[in-house]
Amino acid sequence: MLAPGAAGAQPQPAAERLPDTMEERVRACIGCHGVQGRGVENVYFPRLAGKPAGYLYHQLVAFRDGRRKYLPMNYMLAYLPDGYLMKMAEYFAQQDPPPLRQPAVNRPAQQLVDGRRIVNEGIPGRKIPACATCHGTGLAGREPGIPGLLGLRADYVSAQLGAWRYGLRTAIAPDCMQVIAASLTEPEVAAVSAWLASLPVDPGVRPARAAKVALPMACGSHR
Structure with missing residues (x-):
């Protein structure tokens, strides 16, 4: 075996550099929430795509701070600052992949x-x-x-x-x-x-724009 740098040694390929994008950074979310936050078949992992950024941000903060309790989310978000959580929220809010087909609801x-x-x-x-x-x-x-x-x-x-x-x-x-x-x-x-x-999910439906409408009761997360 030739030592590194010796005559005839084959150069080692440089480590592949991943793109420094938010899409790449949130790959840890795909396993549970699907590509682009589309959702998955598991009933307890909801679709993230297209939800209001403010809502997603509040949920990420709640998981980080322990107000929502689910150990994998609590662990992954424990040390992420507010600004980074907002960037994650904005990324998923901008996504619009086709919705999953919902199973029929068999209830009385x-x-x-x-x-x-x-x-x-x-x-x-x-x-x-x-x-x-x-x-x-x-x-x-x-x-x-x-x-x-x-x-x-x-x-x-x-x-x-x-x-x-x-x-x-x-x-x-x-x-x-x-x-x-x-x-x-x-x-x-x-x-x-x-x-x-x-209820069916129509592709392309987005949240209504913010409006100065009075809610029926005070709600701290609507800011």
Whole structure:
């Protein structure tokens, strides 16, 4: 064997340099959230693409600071500064890959009727606002910090509402989603989750632009 640099030794190829782009830097996210944040078949890993940058940023900060608890996310984000988290959020917000085809929702017809009523009308007698009031009439979200609700599986929506109900997921105070979720009964959570999961996702639908509209209650994350 010839020593490095000796006559006749073959030069070693230089290590391949990866492009210094945000696309390359967020490759660790692909395994769970899909290429460009498109989403995957796993019910608990949601689509990131196209959600408002402000919303994604708040979630990244919440995972980093422990307000949302999922150990892989808590670990990966533990030492990332705010500015870098915002760049990650902006990257995924700008993506628009085709949505995954959603599986059919096999739930009782009355449950879907109840879910549709709560999503579109709320429960006025208990001062629970309609989901569409904040998340938009098309439920595609609203800039800067309100996410779309389409393209999510029923079990995922139910799990997130449950996490808010029991304080496992929190947002910037005043935490309007905690108040709303805690006001819903278990059957109402199931109905809302089933109805949202039954809705189709139209390609190219984007969150509504920020507008000076009064929300039905104070919400700290809508900034």
